[in-house]
Amino acid sequence: MEIKGIQDMYPENYNVCYGCGSKNEHGYQLKTVWEGEETVTRFKPDKVHTSIPGYVYGGLLASLIDCHGTGSAALARLKEDGKVLGEGKAERFVTGTLTVKFLKPTPIDDELEIRGIIKEIKGRKITIEARLIAKGEVCVTGEIIAIQLID
Numbered sequence: 829m830e831i832k833g834i835q836d837m838y839p840e841n842y843n844v845c846y847g848c849g850s851k852n853e854h855g856y857q858l859k860t861v862w863e864g865e866e867t868v869t870r871f872k873p874d875k876v877h878t879s880i881p882g883y884v885y886g887g888l889l890a891s892l893i894d895c896h897g898t899g900s901a902a903l904a905r906l907k908e909d910g911k912v913l914g915e916g917k918a919e920r921f922v923t924g925t926l927t928v929k930f931l932k933p934t935p936i937d938d939e940l941e942i943r944g945i946i947k948e949i950k951g952r953k954i955t956i957e958a959r960l961i962a963k964g965e966v967c968v969t970g971e972i973i974a975i976q977l978i979d
Contacts, residue, residue, distance in 0.1 A: 833859025833869070834902045837918035842977070847895030856892070860899030860944075861913060867900040867944040867956075873936050884934040889968045892942055893958045894926050897972025900944040901954040905976065908949060921974035924953065934960065934967040952976040 831837060835848045835858060846855040860869045871892055879885040901921040906913070934940065941961045948955040952975055960968035 831914040833861050834899050834906065834913065834918050835859060837906075837914070837916075838902070838920055839917060842920040845895065847891050848899055856895065858892070858895050858899060860896055860903060862903060862907075863943075865945070867896070867903055867946075869896045869899065869942045870939055871942070872939045875936070878936060880933075882936060884936045884940070884962075886930055889930070889934055889940075889960055890926070890928045890970070892940065893928055893960060893968060893970035894923055894972060896942040896944055896958055897926070897956045897970070898923060898974045900946065900956045900958070901972075901974035901976070904946045904949060904954050904956075920977045921954065922977060924973040924975040926970065926972055928968060928970045930968055932965065932967050934962045938963050947971075952978070 835850050843849045843851040848858045858869045873884050877888045898921040902918045905919045944956045944958045954974050956972045958970045959966045
């Protein structure tokens with residue numbers, strides 16, 4: 829399988845998440861990668877993601893921030909282990925806390941870009957700041973504390 833994002837490297841038994849599991853054919857199919865020092869995921873909402881005409885449902889936006897955060901944590905751990913995308917397996921993270929701030933309505937008719945900055949790595953906990961951008965404007969911000977699963 830071609831590696832397009834960290835989600836393609838999740839272990840088989842942890843790759844079914846609706847938001848980020850590449851094995852969930854009905855899910856978002858997010859692909860998180862590095863762009864410089866930031867992580868990035870892109871997603872094109874569909875009309876089924878409508879809150880009010882022309883704008884994206886806030887629950888979707890929160891889940892995009894959430895799944896981007898856990899993917900960003902997996903990328904950060906891979907990098908900390910001296911590996912790059914496509915090398916080895918990705919550690920799987922789950923959400924410890926999620927804080928989301930909705931700054932303005934998010935238009936539905938454009939691709940959304942979610943960017944993350946790794947703020948802290950402390951053992952199994954990684955803190956990520958995220959921002960969701962539509963049409964060049966930050967519409968949503970968030971902070972995720974992701975916790976690494978231990979098998």
